[in-house]
Structure formats: structure tokens, C-alpha cells
């Protein structure tokens with residue numbers, strides 16, 4: 001069904017500083033109404049080829065600018081996005097299904113901050129030097145930009161995660177071809193308009209403080225992963241791919257890029273545990289664990305989906321947690337009283353619902369949400385992809401619900417007795433992205449954090465990030481880390497030089 005009252009939004013690729021139409025398009029849905037409202041270029045090899053050519057052409061000038069010049073440009077981009085923050089937030093909500101409040105307070109401010117952060121951090125890296133007096137040599141390292149970076153991002157935090165890649169890539173002097181998710185392309189297109197604006201009047205003869213992003217430094221190609229994404233991964237002149245998405249896609253990217261020996265950064269899925277000890281401060285733990293389970297409809301790679309609660313407080317925790325989950329209002333993402341918007345697509349909603357059905361069939365108990373409570377939606381949202389926050393108990397550790405990434409508003413609770421037991425159970429999944437640990441015993445928190453197989457461990461909190469420090473997962477959750485120093489290392493090539501005097 002199409003919304004007749006509104007004209008369709010038609011996106012174009014952004015290549016070499018210009019908007020370029022495509023020969024075919026993909027329909028994009030508004031998840032909260034189920035209407036097609038936007039058409040996204042269905043790019044393939046040809047478009048990717050043009051974008052890579054533009055990025056290659058821009059590389060010599062961009063890579064030879066000083067970090068200070070690039071930093072000024074990143075800050076300018078941050079200012080431009082911030083100026084339009086409200087428009088970006090509305091667009092992200094409409095395109096993705098998340099609440100406007102979430103987009104306004106998390107997604108877009110973080111996209112702005114990604115540019116500001118790397119504009120600053122790029123000014124502060126130094127390289128190593130080592131002297132060998134006995135042989136009269138001094139060794140030092142140099143870091144240089146790699147070339148054209150291929151950046152592929154998912155649909156859950158569209159502009160947030162795309163800028164987390166674009167900012168460090170261009171700060172380090174690379175030029176980029178970015179491929180956002182075909183399901184959430186609008187804010188990347190809006191950002192391209194700002195890049196075009198910032199690029200106008202860009203004068204390369206100015207030695208300092210140039211006014212914008214030169215054409216070709218950031219190219220955005222829209223389309224399907226299997227077509228546009230794969231063309232980028234297979235392109236011989238793209239030596240580096242930064243990917244955020246599912247483990248399955250990452251396996252395919254690894255395979256496809258192997259003949260070219262590409263440098264890969266892979267930020268993948270999670271099956272994140274929360275471990276809650278008897279001495280946890282439940283007044284903090286309950287609201288935070290609700291957020292960690294259901295924020296952004298549970299569509300964050302860092303969301304909690306297995307809650308292990310120590311036996312002494314299990315009953316109390318479950319009672320209070322379920323009572324609070326039932327208070328979460330689901331519906332129109334623009335309604336400020338709503339805590340949870342729509343899931344990304346009809347197919348994804350079905351997939352998430354099926355996990356709940358599977359758990360029930362195995363004998364688990366659904367304590368609230370899907371299948372047990374009724375969801376009342378406003379008239380305009382009847383065809384949207386909504387579901388209630390769902391809590392399941394008595395799920396076996398081996399069950400699919402406890403092993404596979406669901407990526408929706410579903411969380412399982414289970415009781416445990418000892419520290420050793422819970423660590424072993426928490427680690428018994430293929431993923432290792434993020435964990436939370438709740439206890440007021442610092443020794444316990446430290447021991448558990450140390451032994452968890454997890455790239456990130458938050459104790460007595462969740463989603464507090466310092467971008468200076470590494471982000472990334474272990475095991476099937478990824479390869480490589482991103483953050484101030486880690487991104488710098490990933491997006492540059494290092495060379496060791498020896499001088500004999």
C-alpha cells in the first residue's frame with residue numbers, strides 16, 4: 001500500500017560531489033505505518049565503479065591535507081548536522097521505526113559527536129621511535145592513509161553507525177565509498193546534501209581552514225547488500241572494508257574479500273548477558289536492564305537478551321521487572337509518551353515473534369508481552385510492525401532463544417546459584433560482544449568482568465561509552481576494535497623506517 005497523500009521521497013547516489021540518479025529503485029517502508037514512502041537507488045557494479053573512481057581521484061589531495069585542515073572540515077560537518085538535528089531525528093524515526101525521542105537524544109547527537117570526536121582525536125596521535133646507538137640507527141614509524149575505504153552499515157542505528165566509520169576514515173586522510181542499509185538510507189542521503197553544501201565554495205588553494213569537503217572524499221552508494229555491498233567488497237581498488245552487521249554477512253564478506261587480502265573490521269551480532277547478584281542495587285538495576293533489553297525496540301547489538309539473576313533475589317527481580325516492562329508504551333514513534341516504536345520490517349517482526357513461539361513450544365513461560373498481553377495501536381499505526389516488550393522465563397540454556405541473536409524486544413530470565421556457574425553459562429554462546437554485571441561487591445564485579453568472554457563489560461550501568469577506548473566483540477561478535485587509537489590504526493597503514501647516521 002502506498003501513502004497517497006504524500007509524494008514519494010526519491011533518493012539519489014552521491015558520487016564525486018554530485019547527486020546521480022539510478023536506473024532502478026527499491027521501495028522503502030515506513031515501519032510505523034507499513035506504507036512505502038521512499039525509493040532507494042538499487043545500485044550495482046556500475047555505480048560502485050563510478051564511486052570508487054571518484055574516491056580514487058579525490059585521494060591525492062585529501063590525503064595530503066594536514067590533520068588540522070581535515071579536523072576543521074569534520075567540525076564544520078558536525079555543525080551542519082547539528083543545525084538540522086530535529087529534521088534528522090524526524091527522518092531517522094520515520095525511516096527506522098524508532099521513537100523520535102530516541103533519535104533526537106541518541107542517534108543524531110552521537111552522529112554529530114562522532115565527527116567532533118575524530119576531529120579532535122586526529123590531532124593527538126604520535127608514532128613510535130626507537131634508537132640503536134650501538135649500530136648508529138634510529139627507527140621510527142609513520143602512519144599514512146590506506147586509500148579508498150569501503151564502509152558498510154546496518155539499519156538499527158543508521159546515521160550513528162555510518163558516521164562512526166566515515167569520521168575516522170576521512171580524519172585519517174582516506175576517501176570513502178559508503179553503503180548504508182537499503183532499509184534505512186534517508187539520513188545518509190540527507191548528510192550527503194550537507195556534504196554537497198559544505199563542498200560548494202571549497203577552495204583547494206587555501207592552505208588552511210578550507211571551507212568544505214572536496215567532491216569525491218565521501219561518496220554514498222545506496223542499494224542492496226548482495227549487489228551494491230558485494231560490488232564494494234569485491235572491488236580491487238578498495239583495500240579496506242569496515243563492516244557493521246550480522247555474523248552471517250561478515251562470513252560472506254570475509255570469503256569474497258579474501259582473494260584481495262583486504263583489511264577488515266567486523267562489528268557483528270551479540271547475545272549479551274546481564275548478570276545480577278543478590279547484592280545488586282535493584283533500584284538502579286531494574287530500570288537500566290529494562291533499557292538494555294528494550295531500548296530501540298531491542299534492536300541494538302549491545303542489548304541484553306539473557307538475564308541471569310542470583311537465586312536469592314530471582315522472584316523479587318522477576319516480579320518488579322515484569323511489572324515495569326508492562327508499563328512501557330508501544331505505538332506511534334512521534335508520541336513522546338511512547339517508549340518503543342516499530343521494528344524495522346514485517347519480515348523481521350515475524351522472525352522475532354517466531355522465537356517467542358519456539359520458546360513457548362519448548363515449555364518456556366512468557367511472562368509478559370507477545371502472545372499474552374494485548375497491543376492497542378492508534379488507527380494510523382494498525383499496519384505498523386509493532387510488538388510488546390516480552391519477557392520469557394524457564395528457557396533452557398540450549399534453546400535457540402538463549403543461543404541465537406533475536407535482535408528484538410525479547411529478553412529471557414534465568415536463575416543461577418554461584419559465580420563460577422554463571423560465568424560458564426554466560427560464556428556458553430558463540431557470541432561475545434557486551435555484558436552487564438550488577439553487584440555492590442567490587443571484588444566480585446572485577447572477577448566476573450575479567451572472566452567473561454565479551455569485548456565490553458558494563459558493571460552497574462549500560463551503554464556508557466568513552467570513544468577513546470576500544471569497541472568491538474570477541475568470538476562470533478567480530479574482529480578488530482574501533483575507538484580513538486584503534487580506528488586510527490585500522491584506517492592507516494604503518495611503515496617502519498630506519499635511518500643510519
Ligand code: NAD
Nearest residue numbers: 153154155180181225226229230245246249267268269301
Ligand atoms: P546485515 O548483515 O544484514 O546488513 C548489514 C549491511 O551489510 C547492510 O548495509 C547490508 O546491505 C549489507 N550487506 C548484506 N549482504 C552483503 C554482502 N553480501 N556483501 C556486502 N554487504 C552486504 O545486518 P542488518 O540486519 O542490517 O543489521 C543487524 C545486525 O547488525 C545484527 O546482527 C546486529 O547485532 C549487528 N550490529 C552490530 C553492531 C556492532 O557494533 N557490533 C552494531 C549494530 C548492529
